[in-house]
Amino acid sequence: MGYHTFDAGRADKLEDAQQRYRFLSAEELLWALSLDGGETVADFGSGTGFYTDDVAPAVDHVYAVDIQEAMHDYYREKGVPDNVELVTSGVDDLPLDTDSLDAAFSTMTYHEFAGEEALDEITRVLADDGRLVIADWAATGSGDHGPPLDERFSGAETAKHLRDAGFYIEYTAVRPETFVLIGELK
Template sequence: MGYHTFDADRADNLEDAQRRYRFLSAEELLWALSPDGDETVADLGSGTGFYTDDVAPAVDRVSAVDIQEAMHDYYREKGVPENVDLVTSGVDDLPFDTDSLDAAFSTMTYHEFASERALRELSRVLEPGGTLVVVDWAAAGTGAHGPPLDERFSAAEAGDALRQHGFEIEFEAERPETFLLVGRND
């Protein structure tokens, strides 16, 4: 079950590249997505667009999905790339057509939206064979960064939940503070 969202009043913290890339580099995210340039992608819980900006040059379109309009306001002030659409929505009720996304990714937000309804919705909007990348704070982490430990999942727990919703896990890694899953929609 998902928990609270990141406080938009602290959005500046999401722009700290040294801290953010310590847990997930742009190169690792792009490796996991493996774009060829023509994809339509959704950033789930995009916040200030920190990782959206890394993915946008490598794909055709990105929908920056966030439930908080204040995060989109921050992103607008920062500057939104031309191929990025701002979408105010929860992951459990995405405004996309069935099978309309080639890929989706979640960077440190899975714990905020993890639910049966959200995972069903992701399975619906991703085309068959579409890629889902999830990077989040690991339950085995120290708790020094990210949400409280009781709001986190392990890679195995998240992977099992994705499998139950039709995803085949192609890559799974649990690191000291985070985990990375790459799945394909069946």
């Protein structure tokens, strides 16, 4: 159900803090994850580790999951925090133990892996009451930033996907170009 991935040859564009934080700040992501410091979390579609780096100081361990080894190469050159483990994998076949995550997040990548197989895997690796935060480009947006509109989902569609997978939707915010959802696995 997902679409193409971000071109790793343009990875440097993913490090533009002014542009990235315009759509999701580090503070909002940390608030949405509701961390207490001892968690194990995963960043699905971690890319260059831009948001992984924001979460790493607040948790015990982070799996930075990306399907492109070239993105991990970029992250290695930038410098990977000690508590971050790079995992080259699609979200639909995660090499993580069942119930091994307290929380997971996806920042502007849900549209790349959305589908029943990926959500089944996410529910497998998340512990009971595990939290999933998705911030992505909205199908209702202008298309001036991010992927083409026909590759996006609306906040309502994504909430339905998560509910169908067994999540309770705790929070939804739909903005002009993006949306943020917090789901808790029940």
